[in-house]
Amino acid sequence: MSVVETKEVIKIPDWVWEYHGHICPFMPIGYRMGQIAMRELGVQRIGDHGAFGLSEMGVGHPQTCMIDGFEAATGCTYGKLMMERLNYGKAACTLFVPGKGAVRVYLKSVFQDELGKQEFFVYRKKGIEPSQIPREVTDTVVTLVLSTPEDEMFTISNLPDFTFGRPKSSFAKTKCSNCGEYVFERYVRMVDGKPYCIPCSEYTQTWVNVLKGVQ
Numbered sequence: 136m137s138v139v140e141t142k143e144v145i146k147i148p149d150w151v152w153e154y155h156g157h158i159c160p161f162m163p164i165g166y167r168m169g170q171i172a173m174r175e176l177g178v179q180r181i182g183d184h185g186a187f188g189l190s191e192m193g194v195g196h197p198q199t200c201m202i203d204g205f206e207a208a209t210g211c212t213y214g215k216l217m218m219e220r221l222n223y224g225k226a227a228c229t230l231f232v233p234g235k236g237a238v239r240v241y242l243k244s245v246f247q248d249e250l251g252k253q254e255f256f257v258y259r260k261k262g263i264e265p266s267q268i269p270r271e272v273t274d275t276v277v278t279l280v281l282s283t284p285e286d287e288m289f290t291i292s293n294l295p296d297f298t299f300g301r302p303k304s305s306f307a308k309t310k311c312s313n314c315g316e317y318v319f320e321r322y323v324r325m326v327d328g329k330p331y332c333i334p335c336s337e338y339t340q341t342w343v344n345v346l347k348g349v350q
C-alpha cells in the first residue's frame with residue numbers, strides 16, 4: 136500500500152492577484168505572513184481601523200511586493216493609514232492590534248537562500264519584469280512559496296512590549312497664504328505670523344517625525 140503525501144497549499148484569492156497586477160513569489164509570501172499574524176493574534180481581516188501593519192521593507196530591493204500581500208490578507212491598507220514601511224531592508228512584517236498584541240513574521244534566511252536559487256530570479260536579475268517571465272518558471276516559484284510548510288519558511292515572534300499609534304484625526308484645515316491651497320491644520324507652518332503649506336514654507340520633514348505623526 137502506498138502512502139500519498141498531501142501538502143497543504145495556501146490559496147490566494149483571485150482579487151488579490153488582480154490587485155497586485157502580476158504573478159510573483161513575494162506577494163504570496165506577504166499574504167502568508169498576514170494570515171499567520173492574524174491567526175497568532177486571534178483576529179479576522181480588519182475592515183475598519185484599529186490595527187497596524189509595519190513592514191520592514193525599504194526601497195531598492197525587489198521583495199517589496201510582499202507589502203501588497205500583507206495588506207490584502209490583513210486589511211491594513213496604506214490609504215487607511217494602517218500600514219507603514221520601516222525601511223530596515225528586511226523581509227519581515229509586524230501586525231499590531233492594540234489590546235491584542237503584536238506579532239512579527241520573518242522570512243527565514245535559509246528559505247531566502249532556497250528561494251534565490253529559483254530560475255525566476257535569473258530573469259529578474261536581468262531586469263525582466265515578472266509578467267514577461269515564462270509562466271511555467273513563475274508557477275514553479277509561486278508553488279514553492281504556497282506549499283512550503285510554515286515552520287520551514289517563517290520565524291514567528293510575539294512582541295509583548297510593542298506599541299505604535301497615530302495622531303487623532305481632525306477635519307480642521309487652513310488656506311496657505313502663498314499658494315491658496317487647503318492644508319490640514321497639523322501640517323500648517325507659520326512663517327512671520329502667516330500660515331503656509333509645507334512646500335511653500337520650505338520646512339524640512341524628518342522621517343522620524345513622519346513616522347510618529349508629529350511632523
Ligand SMILES: [Zn+2]
Binds near residue numbers: 155157160161162200
Ligand atoms: Zn509582485
Ligand SMILES: [Zn+2]
Binds near residue numbers: 312313315316333335
Ligand atoms: Zn502653499
